Amino acid sequence: MGVLLLRWVLAVTLLLTCVLGFKSDELLLDDEEFGIEGGRSSSFHSDSHQPSTAATSTSTSRKRFSESASDSKIQFTLQHAFGDSDFSDAGNFSARLKTWSHGGQTLTKLRFKRDPLTEVEQKIFKELLRGDDFYRIRLPSNVLSPPGREYIISSVKARCLPGDGLEEHFVIHMEGVNVLAVNYGAPGACAYPRQLKFPGKWSFKSHTVLKNSEQAPRAPIFAEDALGGEEGDGEAVKPIERSFWAKYWMYLIPLGLIVMNAVTQAMNMPDEQPGGQPGAPAQQQPGSAVQRGPSSGAVRRR
Amino acid sequence: MAMAIRVFLILLLFLSSTNLGYSLYEDQVGLMDWHQQYIGKVKHALFHTQKTGRKRVLVSTEENVVASLDLRHGEIFWRHVLGTDDVVDGLDIALGKYVITLSSDGSILRAWNLPDGQMVWESSLQGSKASKSILYVPKNLKADKDDLILVFGKGYLHAVSGIDGEVLWKKDFAGESIEVTHIIQSADKIYVAGFFGSSKFYVYGLNADNGELLKNDHTVLPSDTFGELLSVSGDKFVVLDKIRSKIFTINIKNGEIRYKQKPISDLIKDSSGQAVILPTRLPELFALRIDSHVFIIKVTNEDDLVLVDKINNAASLSDALSISEGQHAFAFIQHESSSIHLFVKDVNDWSGDLLKESIIIDHQRGNIDKIFINNYVRTDRSYGFRALMVMEDHSLLLVQQGEIVWSREDGLASVVDVTTSELPVEKEGVSVAKVEQNLFEWLKGHVLKLKGTLMIASPEDVVAIQAMRLRSSEKSKMTRDHNGFRKLLIVLTRAGKVFALHTGDGRVVWSILLHTLRKTEVCEHPVGLNIYQWQVPHHHALDENPSILVVGRCGPSLAAPAVFSFVDAYTGKELKFLRLPHTIAQVIPLPYTDSTEQRLHLIIDINQRAYLYPRTPEAIDILQREFSNVYWYSVEADNGVVRGHALKSNCIQKVVDEYCFDFRDLWSIVFPSESEKIIATATRKSNEVVHTQAKVMTDYDVMYKYVSKNILFVANAAPKARGEIGTATPEEAWLVIYIIDTVTGRILHRMTHHGCQGPVHAVFSENWVVYHYFNLRAHRYEMSVVEVYDQSRADNKDVWKFVLGKHNLTSPMSSYYRPEITTKSQSYFFTHSVKAIEVTLTAKGITSKQLLIGTIGDQVLALDKRFLDPRRTLNPSQAEKEEGIIPLTDSLPIISQSYITHSLKVEGLRGIVTVPAKLESTSLVFAYGVDLFFTQIAPSRTYDSLTEDFSYALLLLTIVALVAAIFVTWVLSERKDLQEKWR
Structure with a gap:
């Protein structure tokens, strides 16, 4: 654990020094961000977290290319279909296309504008809700030359969308200027069985997130880590202080049982001893004298 | 009390630490496991019986096996399995002591020592252009001459020394662009003959000593030719013309070409139908097949053709066999309804038969595909013949004196698919005598075992104990056992034959050659695709037999029509068969069964239609109920697209078919073709059981596993790095892995491995996937694990929530929830390259898992899943150690005791199948390739039963x-x- 922490700290400091090395990095920090309309998504955090191993290399490459990067605005359309109907335009994505001098292109600052549903569409949508049918959307697979190779289709049961208004959530998986897939659906739960419910107002509340591929963690190589590993040992080895109960429960429980046993026996003792005396149950009294012989035998045997 | 708990804990810890090194003792080999060796369908066979001593037959097969078999019993003396792309093209014997094989399109020539199969030498022959390859070992060379082996391959003629494999000389024919088909040796000259195009015939004469071109000649035939050129004798050839109405006879005496032609109608009066020259080599003769008749035609010294005989219903002809000076014999087979007739005739004296026998062969073996004959001297000094027959089901028979001397089920070398079936339930009522005898046996056995334990057993007793263990009549019984160890393994082979193997001892319980998968006029090239459990009776287990479904297709292309066969799993009888009017692209067993416990199957064809089977109204009812809950996906690997589908409505077509449905595409994922290509996919097994959904961490934190059945793992490689390892640099190679929900098409996880490339082998189980690939930067193979955890249920940690019922664990899960997942992953180096990867399955999923890795050495390695835990750290704390976390290492250990195949090899390993036994601790493992291997493994030891020898x-x-x-x-x-x- 300590090693990892140390490595992470090292990487972060490296990154920081690199970042400090050149004048303006406003644009770069933007790079990590994307336009979100209607609220920030929680999945953004996991996305922005770069594995520490990759951090150094990406930062240096950024340094090299940042000056020569140029950006332009592009737009691509979202189309939708109700059940098996044909697709029609439903909204517009606009983003900034950043072209790196090494040839790579990435999208940043994605914004989305939904066209309001027309009267006719509202009617069809109601039909969809009644029939528990699919509401489908599609995006071009290449944002520069739509539709690219093929459209990216995604769909959701229409009954998942109505909340206050209509709520939707896009996660667009990108690879350069190619759209790989879009995860489309309600921003939260969609309880099953799906209940028929009409939206309060016929406007979409959209959340959009852009996602790029993550780096896989590398296999640990110990030749390099040997030095760092030893330093970290001091703290890691220290055993966690456990509570008294956690340590000795296996002794305490039987002890408790024995004590309880003893207590109950002690409680019974006074009952048995004055067998023929006032405290004893009434029906035992007459037989007590007769049974003395055997009872004393039993006591002895015990 | 406390002491007891501690002792128990220590014992538990001890047990859990010992199962890391799961292994067995020497005397336990063969108790649970069996191993069967096969060779595959024989292509060439050579008899080696001249010398006294061991009589043997040398074979090369379609599974790329070179083997030497005992001619008396059919056992394997030695065997070599060449690689999957090292196809054997030629087999011969040189110098009387070496077996020469030519493989890999004529580029690798090897010599094996005949008695023991040791490789003597190997030469790699270079060439530039793909061509037919020919191996020619000249016979009867003078003793003082260096023994030449002539090889034509990849456009070159090589002369190779038979003693050490050195290439003496080579001649380039790649520039001449002729298709060389024959090599002829006469005295000091070598003639190479072949066609340019299909009508120009060329002959080159070469000096045998140095390959110098002496002369060449060519002629143009008056018309194009059809089929192969057949050599009739040293310098004579026959070939058909393009419209198959004439026969050309070509003579190349002394390198000069002369040809004659004769119409077939002149030879055979009332011939109709297409003629084919059979590739049987007979001196001065050739065989012409027209419809079901075979005509034997003699080529005279003046190159005239004379009809010698006509054979009706001939199935197969052998090559000629030289039995003495100037005397040649050959054999052919005639089929009759229930038996077959074997004829051996003298080539020169056609009037009488040297041998005529009729043999009865099990009709489940099908027709005879190939026949090879061999002669021997009988006790009365006359010639006797034995025939080696290759059957339609790929089995091998040796026939002598009208009887089958031995047979080998070599169809089992090419298993296509495997499923299992339970055995019948034991019927009540066992006779008293049997019990008494059993009791006595039982007592005797235990007394012996007791002796063994107390170490007072004599050597004879020890032998008896071992024999008793191996025999263990219990394990090969034909009834269901309490522990579920006894099952039937039902395998489909490439020949279209279905075998049922008993898991106890591996014997064939029944076998059936499915007539739907036999070559007929309707179905030219049938292929068996898959095998499914069709009906598994639980309620009527006593009076109903389970049945299986075999799916096949008429031809290799997707557009070929499909066939179904239903087979009874106990008797092996075909219950019924269907020739489907549609094609098959995908078979989806649905998780629903009807009242007779037949499983519903959805068949997807290539025209975007889904068909429901069984075709009963009840099945329709069941499907209608679940209509909106049926989702599936398809992977278009060439196109780089993954699509999700759902049923829409009944088919709209002219003929109303209520079992046919249209479907729609719900989602699609399009991978950019310039940067990614799909190379592997993996999904969870439908019959896998997950016992615990939560995982308790060392800090008493709970992580919930993301256990969804609708989950798909896809591995994509960079297009440049699709080839073999070493063809791409680390910069242009990467591997992108995806975990996809197949209902909504959501990408749950996506990760790039830079500098890595395939081949990828992956296995998905519970909430984790393990995959194997090559890391170009580290120059090593790696294995990675990705575990997926559900965050949406992570709040359910508080006990009070459970008490008050405020948790969301019992609410139904829907794929339309937006998943909140976290993943943990880690990579490790792994020394071996991998052929197959599988995971153990147990009945309830409680037992810890082991990965079964089919290594490049054709063995199966059991690797504990704990080694592939993403939570492994360098210095695990005490609590983590107690939980069983192993300190982090950069590579996965290969413990030689954990090979479940112990000392054996499953040659040509292709797949591993695991089946849960009823006993929770135990999993049955079946590995198949050219060999078959079966064993039981207990990943956490058999904690729930006493050992066999208790x-x-x-x-x-x-x-x-x-x-x-x-x-x-x-x-x-x-x-x-x-x-x-x-x-």
């Missing part, structure tokens, strides 16, 4: 002794009591 007698003895002791002490204490009282 001594019940000793236990009984102890109990009896204890009871006796109790009585004795009781009596003693009573007596003492009495004395006390009298005192």
Whole structure:
């Protein structure tokens, strides 16, 4: 654990020094961000977290290319279909296309504008809700030359969308200027069985997130880590202080049982001893004298 | 009490640490496992019987096996399995002691020592252009001459020394662009003959000593030719013309070409139908097949053609066999309804038969595909013949004196798919005599075992114990056992034959050559695709037999029509068959069964239609109920697209078919073709059981596993790095992995491995996927694990929430929830390259898992899943150690005791199948390739049962002794009591 922490700290400091090395990095920090309309998504955090191993290399490459990067605005359309109907335009994505001098292109600052549903569409949508049918959307697979190779289709049961208004959530998986897939659906739960419910107002509340591929963690190589590993040992080895109960429960429980046993026996003792005396149950009294012989035998045997 | 708990804990810890090194003792080999060796369908066969001593037959097969078989019993003397793309093209014997094989399109020539199969030499022959390859070992060379082996391959003629494999000389024919088909040797000259195009015939004469071109000649035939050129004798050839109405006879005496032509109608009067020259090599003769008749035609010295004989219903012809100076014999087979007739005739004397036998062969073996003959001298000094027959089901028979001497089920070398079936339930009522005998046997067995345990057994006893263990009649019984160890493994082979193997000893219980998968006029090239459990009766297990579904297709292309066969799993009888009017692209067993417990299957064809089977109204009812809950996906690997589908409505077509449905695409994922190509996919097994959904961490934190059945793993490689390892640099190679929900098409996880490339082998189980690939930067193979955890249920940690019912664990899960997942992953180096990867399955999913890795050495390695835990750290704390976390290492250990195949090899390993037994601790493993191997493994030891060799007698003895002791002490204490009282 300590090693990892140390490595992470090292990487972060490296990154920081690199970042400090050149004048303006406003644009770069933007790079990590994307336009979100209607609220920030929680999945953004996991996305922005770069594995520490990759951090150094990406930062240096950024340094090299940042000056020569140029950006332009592009737009691509979202189309939708109700059940098996044909697709029609439903909204517009606009983003900034950043072209790196090494040839790579990435999208940043994605914004989305939904066209309001027309009267006719509202009617069809109601039909969809009644029939528990699919509401489908599609995006071009290449944002520069739509539709690219093929459209990216995604769909959701229409009954998942109505909340206050209509709520939707896009996660667009990108690879350069190619759209790989879009995860489309309600921003939260969609309880099953799906209940028929009409939206309060016929406007979409959209959340959009852009996602790029993550780096896989590398296999640990110990030749390099040997030095760092030893330093970290001091703290890691220290055993966690456990509570008294956690340590000795296996002794305490039987002890408790024995004590309880003893207590109950002690409680019974006074009952048995004055067998023929006032405290004893009434029906035992007459037989007590007769049974003395055997009872004393039993006591002895015990 | 406390002591007991501690002892128990220590014992548990001890047990859990010992199962890391799961292994067995030497005397346990063969108790649970069996291993069968096969060779595959024989292509070439050579008899080696001249010398006294071991008589043997050398074979090369379609599974790329070169083997030497005992001619008396059919056992394997030695065997070599060449690689999957090292196809054997030629087989011959040189110098009387070497077996020469030519493989890999004529580029690798090897010599094996005949008696023991050791490789003597190997030469790699270079060439530039793909061509037919020919191996020619000249016979009867003068002793003083260096023994030449002539090889034509990849556009070159090589002369190779038979002694050490050195290439003596080579001649380039790649530039001449002729298709060389024959090599002829006469005295010091070598003639190479072949066609340019299909009508120009060329002959080159070469000096045998140095490959110098002496002369060449060519001629143009008056018309194009059809089929192969057949050599009739040293310098004569026959070939058909393009429209198959004439036969050309070509003579190349002394390198000069002369040809003659003769119409077939002149030879055979009332011939109709297409003629084909059979590739049978007979001196001065050739065989012409027209429809079901075979005509034997003689080529005279003046190149005239004379019809010698006509054979009706001939199935197969052998090559000629030289039995003495100038005398040649050959064999052919005639089929009759139930038996076959084997004829051996003298090539020159056509009037009589040298041998005529009729043999009855099990009709489940099908027709005879190939026949090879060999002669021997009978006790009365006359010639006898034995024939080696390759059957339609790829089995191999040796026939002598009208009887089958031995047979080999070599169809089992090419298993296509495997499923299992339970055995029949044991019927009540066993005779008393049997019980008594069993009791006696049982007692005797235990006394022997007791002796063994107490180490007072004599050597004979030890032998008896071992024999008893191996015999163990229990394990090969034909009834269901309590532990579920006895099952039927039902395998489909490439020949279209279905075998049922008993898991106890691996014997073939029944076999059936499916007639739907046999070559017929309707179905030219049938292929068996898959095998499914069709009906598994639980309620009527006593009076109904389970059945299986075999899916096949008429031809390799997707557009070929499909066939179904339903086979009874106990008797092996075909219940019914269907020739489907549609094609098959995908078969989806649905998780629903009808009232007779037949499983519903959805068949997807290539025209975007889904068909429901069985075709009963009840099945329709069941499907209608679940209509909106049926989702599936398809992977278009060439196109780089993954699509999700759902049913829409009944088909709209002219003929109303209520079992046919249209479907729609719900989602699609399009991978950019310039940067990614799909190379592997993996999904969870439908019959896998997950016992615990939560995982408790060392800090008493709970992580919930993301256990969804609708989950798909896809591995994509960079287009440049699709080839073999070493063809791409680390910069242009990457591997992108995806975990996809197949209902909504959501990408749950996506990760890039830079500098890595395929081949990828992956296995998905519970909430984790393990995959194997090559890391170009580290120059090593790696294995990675990705575990997926559900965050949406992570709040359910508080006990009070459970008490008050405020948790969301019982609410139904829907794929339309937006998943909140976290993943943990880690990579490790792994030394071996991998052929297959599988995971153990147990009945309830409680037992810890082991990965079964089919290594490049054709063995199966069991690797504990704990080694592939993403939570492994360099210095695990005490608590983590107690939980079983192993300190982090950069590579996965290969412990030689954990090979479940122990010392054996499953040659040509292609797949591993795991089946849960009823006993939770145990999983059955079946590995197949050219060989078959079966064993039982217990990843956490058999904690729920006593071992096989547990001594019940000793236990009984102890109990009896204890009871006796109790009585004795009781009596003693009573007596003492009495004395006390009298005192």
